[in-house]
Amino acid sequence: MAVGQALPELASVPWRARTDERWLRRWGRIWRAWTLAYTVPFAAAAGVMLWLEPLAAPVAAAALAHAWIIPELYAFRGASVVRPKPSKPRASSAEAPGVVATPAADPELVAQGLLGDLLGHDERELQRRTGLALERGELGVWLVGEAGALLLTPGGRRLHCFCVRVTAPELPPSDRIAHLLLALRVDEGGFATVANHAFAGAPWRVRRRLPKRMRPALDTARAAGR
Amino acid sequence: MARLIRMDGTGHTTLGEWTAADDAAYGAALDEFRSQLELGYIGTVPDGPGKATHVRELPREVDLVIMRRPIAGG
Numbered sequence: 001m002a003v004g005q006a007l008p009e010l011a012s013v014p015w016r017a018r019t020d021e022r023w024l025r026r027w028g029r030i031w032r033a034w035t036l037a038y039t040v041p042f043a044a045a046a047g048v049m050l051w052l053e054p055l056a057a058p059v060a061a062a063a064l065a066h067a068w069i070i071p072e073l074y075a076f077r078g079a080s081v082v083r084p085k086p087s088k089p090r091a092s093s094a095e096a097p098g099v100v101a102t103p104a105a106d107p108e109l110v111a112q113g114l115l116g117d118l119l120g121h122d123e124r125e126l127q128r129r130t131g132l133a134l135e136r137g138e139l140g141v142w143l144v145g146e147a148g149a150l151l152l153t154p155g156g157r158r159l160h161c162f163c164v165r166v167t168a169p170e171l172p173p174s175d176r177i178a179h180l181l182l183a184l185r186v187d188e189g190g191f192a193t194v195a196n197h198a199f200a201g202a203p204w205r206v207r208r209r210l211p212k213r214m215r216p217a218l219d220t221a222r223a224a225g226r
Numbered sequence: 227m228a229r230l231i232r233m234d235g236t237g238h239t240t241l242g243e244w245t246a247a248d249d250a251a252y253g254a255a256l257d258e259f260r261s262q263l264e265l266g267y268i269g270t271v272p273d274g275p276g277k278a279t280h281v282r283e284l285p286r287e288v289d290l291v292i293m294r295r296p297i298a299g300g
Contacts, residue, residue, distance in 0.1 A: 012296075166296070
């Protein structure tokens with residue numbers, strides 16, 4: 001019996017407004033304003049100090065460093081949502097009576113097979129190369145990692161970073177991705193609502209903070225989102 | 227042959243297999259499905275590219291039902 005497309009996990013966050021295009025645009029504007037608010041004053045202070053007293057150049061340089069470092073830290077936080085996470089020791093397969101045993105194998109290989117079945121050919125190849133699963137949705141193009149997801153909005157000018165994970169750390173990496181992918185496919189807006197929004201900004205800011213292996217996935221998502 | 231699988235620490239475990247004409251096998255899979263729900267798992271049917279459906283009962287006429295754990299903001 002199908003019960004519609006509402007993600008059951010939404011019951012755990014009843015206070016949150018449902019994430020939709022309007023919500024994403026609003027948070028994109030808030031993040032842009034916030035970035036300007038902590039960057040412009042430092043840059044302006046550096047300029048004023050140099051204008052008033054050229055000998056204050058070291059202090060001005062420190063102010064400029066702040067104007068550069070703080071946005072970088074936020075972008076690093078955004079990129080961190082899709083960084084691979086360490087796995088915990090796996091659980092026994094015989095958790096339930098009457099289980100039809102799956103032949104013993106490397107759990108990640110088994111999980112990779114299932115994840116591959118859920119993805120199309122191109123997406124499967126991309127996931128194996130980069131560790132990120134590309135999924136086209138109504139809100140944009142998603143890149144799903146083990147413990148987070150990136151959403152590139154239509155047009156590819158803004159990237160939203162979401163921290164979201166499955167509540168079972170013993171799962172192999174590909175199973176964690178499959179969990180998030182299935183939840184995303186059931187209810188895209190619900191998935192984004194349950195996830196914690198970590199960052200929004202220009203894709204290039206996050207791209208250079210991603211592990212090199214993952215960068216082609218963002219390039220592919222940008223091409224797919226145009 | 228339809229399959230009920232659970233994603234777990236082994237990659238995944240097959241909990242049941244049935245055909246539309248095999249009531250006994252379907253009944254056993256249904257019992258297993260319900261016990262997994264009680265353990266906190268969520269039933270999901272992959273519907274093809276980009277689509278999946280949350281189910282609270284085991285559909286007889288599908289190829290694959292996947293039991294997954296809940297997700298949460300990290």
